[in-house]
Amino acid sequence: MQDQRDLLFKESQRFTQWWLWILLFGIFALPIYGIVQQLIFKEPWGSKPMPDIGLMIFALVMAALVYFIYYIKLMTWIHPDRIVLSFPPFFKRKQFLFADIESAKVVTYGILVGYGLRFSPKYGTVYNIKGNKGLAITMKNGGKYMIGTQHPAQVEELVKHLLSHM
Numbered sequence: 001m002q003d004q005r006d007l008l009f010k011e012s013q014r015f016t017q018w019w020l021w022i023l024l025f026g027i028f029a030l031p032i033y034g035i036v037q038q039l040i041f042k043e044p045w046g047s048k049p050m051p052d053i054g055l056m057i058f059a060l061v062m063a064a065l066v067y068f069i070y071y072i073k074l075m076t077w078i079h080p081d082r083i084v085l086s087f088p089p090f091f092k093r094k095q096f097l098f099a100d101i102e103s104a105k106v107v108t109y110g111i112l113v114g115y116g117l118r119f120s121p122k123y124g125t126v127y128n129i130k131g132n133k134g135l136a137i138t139m140k141n142g143g144k145y146m147i148g149t150q151h152p153a154q155v156e157e158l159v160k161h162l163l164s165h166m
Contacts, residue, residue, distance in 0.1 A: 009078035009158055011151060013129040015069055015115070024066050031059035072116070074129045076147055078158055083137075085147060087127055090117045096137060096145065098166050104137045106149070106156040120146065135159060 015021075034045040034055050050058065068089070075086040083096045109123065109132055118126045123136055124144025133152040137145045149155045 006079050007077055008080065008162075009076070009151075009154065011076045011149060011155075013074045013148065013150060015072060015129055017130055020069070024069060028059075028062045028066050031055055031062055035059060072129070074127055074148065076149065078155070078162070080162060083135075083147070083159075085127060087117060096139070098162055100140055101163060101166075102138045102140045104135055104159045104163060106133060106152040106159075107136045107146075108133050109146070 034050070037043045037045040038049060038055060039052055045055070071089060073086075073088060077084040081098055083098075085094045085096075086092055087094075107123075109120075115128050115130065118128070120126050123134075123146035126134070126146040126148075128134060128146065128148035131148060131150055133150075134146045134148040135152075135155055137147070139145070
């Protein structure tokens with residue numbers, strides 16, 4: 001649990017893009033349709049039907065994928081001395097001390113940065129759930145990070161203020 005006493009900013013993001021959920025449920029609907037056709041109506045599904053057990057395993061794998069995407073959550077906390085991230089199931093806690101940050105600014109990036117936990121040649125390690133704005137951090141040791149945000153103006157003003165007092 002994060003220390004809430006000195007908390008200045010908190011943001012929690014999930015995948016809420018409508019197109020993503022339509023795509024995921026569309027993919028999940030395929031094995032369900034196959035199960036209904038093959039197990040209930042006793043009609044083979046496709047020209048080379050999968051065995052019933054294979055179809056059920058396929059449905060379970062698709063359900064697990066949908067749940068996995070639902071479970072992913074990017075949480076950001078800004079304290080006077082640090083930025084803390086949690087990005088389950090990838091990691092529970094990562095922090096960036098302002099004393100170790102060379103520079104930080106909010107940038108608008110292209111679609112090529114992508115969603116999830118990724119690597120970008122320009123921004124380094126990217127933590128992003130949605131949108132095209134993020135806090136680009138350059139560490140004093142040369143490390144680069146990008147943290148996606150849905151509140152870019154608030155984050156930029158706060159981080160700029162905190163870095164100016166380091």
